[in-house]
Amino acid sequence: MPIAMRIAAVAVLAAATLGCTARADQTTDKLKATLQSRLPEIKIKSISKAPIPGLYEVNLGTQMVYTDASGDYVIAGDLVDTKTRTNMSEAHLAELNKIDFSTLPLDHAVKVVKGNGARRIAVFSDPNCPYCKQLETTLKSVDNVTVYTFLYPVLSDDSLVKSKAIWCSTDRAKTWEAWMLDRRAPANVASGCDTSVLDKNLALGHSLNVTGTPTVILSDGRRLPGAVSADELNSALASAH
Incomplete structure (x- = not known):
């Protein structure tokens, strides 16, 4: 085939590919607008094609649901790959919800160093959460x-x-562990203490879709919801990079 014809063929293929991408974007944009208008109480973060032909994956931030191309029907439930037994909904949501650890305002957190402190995690925790206290016991x-x-x-x-x-x-650090591990209540707040950091933490958590405590964030941005076991945490820490 002459060079000029090859170039023309490549150009046509590229145009067709770009056209498909544009149509796909228009489809998901229209679908998002349709669903958002019909379900205004639900905040839709994004929509993409699902692995099953004809289905679209709707990211709600805390869960995935699925819909047809017209937005007439919604399926609430996990999509599971039966060959690998992988929960694809959970895996994709975890990927989309990854956090850039370097952007976390660590000076707004209570810092506790164990051993050489080489590995790092962030935890969103409520002092009255029993599962948070369970996690603190695990961290020992x-x-x-x-x-x-x-x-x-x-x-x-x-x-x-x-x-x-x-x-x-x-x-x-000492006061936090005394309360969470030994149930020794902290002293009253000293006058003039600036506690605005707590409002910032609440805003941060909401922006990151932290809907429960404890939520553990690994250094590679993955999150572990709930009071995970020591084995689960050590395994996750070992795979984080």
Whole structure:
């Protein structure tokens, strides 16, 4: 085939490819607008094609649902690959919800260093959350890690009171662990202490779709919801990079 014809053929192929991409974008944009108008109480973050032909994956931030191309029907449930037994909904959501660890305002967190502190995690935690206390007990058996705990008082008014007292204490790390591990309540907040960081933590958590405590964030941006076991945490830390 002459060079000129090859170039023309490549140009036509490229144009066709670009045309398909544009149509796909228009389809998902239209679909998003349709669903958002019909379901205004739900915030749709993004829509993309699902692995199953004719289905689209709707990212709600905290879960995936599926819809047809017209937006007439929605399926709520996980998509599972039966060959590998992989929960594809969970895996894709975890990928989309990855966090750039370097952007976290670590100076707004209570810092606890264990061993050489080489490994790093961030945790959104409420002082009155029983699962958060369970995680703190688990962390006693996890070595060589630096834990940045973002006080995230979402459960009650008392959670905010205790968070303020912990943040305003002379030794935040010691006061945090004394309460979470030994149930020794922190002292009252000293007058003039700036607790605006707690409002910032709440805003940060909401922006990152942190809907429960504890939420563990690994250094590679993955998150582990709930009070994971020491084995699960050590395995996740080993694979983080």
